[in-house]
Amino acid sequence: MSLVDLMSMAKPNLESRAKIFSKLKGRDLVNCFQCIKCTSGCTALKLLELKPHEIEKLANLGFVDELVVSDVLWTCVTCLKCVQRCPQKASPYHVIMALRNLAVEKEAKIPEAFMKAVSQILETGMAEAYQKISKGTETFDRESLKLPKICSPGEVFQTLFLKALEEK
Missing domain, CATH: 1.10.1060.10 (Alpha-helical ferredoxin)
Structure with missing residues (x-):
């Protein structure tokens, strides 16, 4: 409004x-x-x-x-x-x-686009979803470009938590 x-x-x-x-x-x-x-x-x-x-x-x-x-x-x-x-x-x-x-x-209406962006960040750690790219007739993803896997926020937390426990 x-x-x-x-x-x-x-x-x-x-x-x-x-x-x-x-x-x-x-x-x-x-x-x-x-x-x-x-x-x-x-x-x-x-x-x-x-x-x-x-x-x-x-x-x-x-x-x-x-x-x-x-x-x-x-x-x-x-x-x-x-x-x-x-x-x-x-x-x-x-x-x-x-x-x-x-x-x-006050439970006011929060715009749907905002909520979608927040849930995307919570799930993947990124504001935008992973996308395949294309050049000419070829399509590439992270794996085909030999880029490292991007961990979810939960995986990062778990890794850091376990590392912190090992250091103590």
């Missing part, structure tokens, strides 16, 4: 704002003076209906409920460029993560 539609008759909710402030644990939204450095480096800017600094501003004003039910939170690719660029240590990343957590708590 478009955030513009959700905002047309919205009123700030100071309780929801307080909830976000408590989740930020010491990070203060009021430190943001809207310099837009976070937005200028945002990887997902082309995908966002709102710019990162605007998300932070809306949360600070108390429009948390509208942000929580919008899709805008789920387009952040968590590249952390906004964290690096923010001169006030008040980057939108932390606000977006707190809003996502609140969305999950």
Whole structure:
């Protein structure tokens, strides 16, 4: 749902704002003076209906409920460029993560594409599925190219865990 539609008759909710402030644990939204450095480096800017600094501003004003039910939170690719660029240590990343957590708590609808990407990462450790490539009429996979097998996250954990036990 478009955030513009959700905002047309919205009123700030100071309780929801307080909830976000408590989740930020010491990070203060009021430190943001809207310099837009976070937005200028945002990887997902082309995908966002709102710019990162605007998300932070809306949360600070108390429009948390509208942000929580919008899709805008789920387009952040968590590249952390906004964290690096923010001169006030008040980057939108932390606000977006707190809003996502609140969305999950409130059982808001999480976009299917986001959930698909998360499950793919949990299964394979990669955001994209393994693919065969082709050049001309030939098709190649990792095995035919003599590339090493890529282990699943579970296999990596098991190997590291066993290695740690052996070292003790």
